Amino acid sequence: MPSSHLRAAFVLLLLLLSGCEQEAQAPLDQQLYIWQRQWRPAHAEALADSRADFSTLRVLAAQAHPGAGWSRIQVDRELLAADGRPLVAVVRLDGQLPDLDLQRTRADILALVDHWRVQGIVMQGLEIDHDCASARLLGYRDFLRDLRRALPADLRLSITALPAWLDSPVLADLLRQVDASVLQVHAVSAPENGLFDPARAQAWAKRWNDASDRPFLLALPAYGIALVNGRVESESPLAIAGPRRELQADPQQLAELLANLRRDRPEHLTGVIWFRLPLPGDRRAWRLSTLQAVARGEPLHADIRPDIQQSGPLHEFALANLGNLDGPLPERIELPARSCDAADALAGYRLERAADRLVFTRLNEGRLAAGQQRALGWARCEHLDQGGSRVYP
Structure with a gap:
């Protein structure tokens, strides 16, 4: 073979190897949930301090709970516009709701999308967070199919999903109705069993990867809760007496999970979303410095x-x-x-x-x-x- 051909083949081989190396080293995308129902001045500093480490904000925009009905969150649109990161509006539909009034819920969601756009809030996507029982996934699939058809074509639709759905024969068809899913791997078992198990989280991620060829992310915990007489206490104290059993997501365990995912990432896993952006004064959320250290893969230490x-x-x-x-x-x-x-x-x-x-x-x-x-x-x-x-x- 002429030397010029050998050189060309060598250059091509280097390019191919370089491409593989770049693909292997592509960073795991990291995003944040903003889950406060009341926006405060403290959001400005927290958003500014988090900007370098988290690419996208997923913002609680509306919720529906039994007895309370539908309500919108009054987000700070000027602050979100100034932040400039891509936004995903999250609609929380409580899993304890009776059968969804599909027509009414779809209308409420479409009105929310219109409201955000009229307010000048640029949305990249919409996420539906519904802890649907596995037995009701067929109806939820139909709801998502009809919602997808009614939404603007340029708006990506995603859902929060549960590991319990993995055994449902409806899952593959349900995931075909959305652009992506967010697999929640924390607070998915009885609170008495703990908040988070890294080994189970990694196993669920691998099974979810095999269930569909659609991209997915993992929702990871950066917070703690307390159990009081069988009830869950988060940031707002419960007005009941009794001993409190504190459950905290361990930063070291989450750091090890991230390291494992970086070494052996499921094919369709595109990133993780941390629950949630901490504000000064939060009692049970990790401090932002801890969350950033875990996200960056930095050593963790108290001093x-x-x-x-x-x-x-x-x-x-x-x-x-x-x-x-x-x-x-x-x-x-x-x-x-x-x-x-x-x-x-x-x-x-x-x-x-x-x-x-x-x-x-x-x-x-x-x-x-x-x-x-x-x-x-x-x-x-x-x-x-x-x-x-x-x-x-």
Whole structure:
């Protein structure tokens, strides 16, 4: 073979290998749900801080619940327009609803789409979130078929889907009615069984991939709940007494799942959607720094250390978590100090004073969220070595 032909064949081989390598290294798309029913000023900062890591926003736009009926969410259209990311409007139809009034529900959804467009909100797609019982999937398929025909042709239709549907003979035909599906792999079992199981999530994703050739995403948890007398408590406290059993999605488990998906991604899986965008003050959602670290594949760690503020002889002590992961409160903190005429610990710790140090001992177990602080105590001391503190887990 002439040398020119050999060179051409070599270049073609390099291009083919390069194309395979690029395909293998294509990043897993990561999106966010915005699920707050009341928009607040805090959304502006949260959206700005999340923009670099999450490509698309899926925004709760309307919901229908038994007894409450249909209601629209008053989203901040100016804020969404300024953010500029692609938007998917999500309509939540509660799974406990009686048989859907197909004609009325379809009319409500079409009116919502028109309302968003009149308001100048540019929608890329519409997602229907309906925890439909497997026995009712045939009727749900017909509903989606008719809705697809009525929607604007340029609007992509997707649905939230449940692993329980995998055994239904209707599933393949149902998925043909939509452009994509979002497989929910959290909070799909009885709460007593836990919030999320990474091994089951990966197994479900592989089975879902085999069920249809349509693209799909995984809905992943970045939050926690509490169980109180058999009821679920999220961000809003339940007005009932009783012990609370906290269930939290483990960031390390989710990080490992993402790593596995990047190494061995099902063919039709295009990305993941995190539930949900956290706001400052959320009690059970991950902090945004934790969510971003998991999404980026960064190492997770808590870094809890004393923070000391001085004003003359007065020293005020706090604990600060400078890491990207929640961590347990330290069992003991020692601060080298001399000539202290007064000192005290605040709630959760006990103070012991020695001639050359202050010792704070934990009374109750607790956790400190990433990026957060909590007060520890205070002291009036002539000498305090701020760099000599020791923290015992």
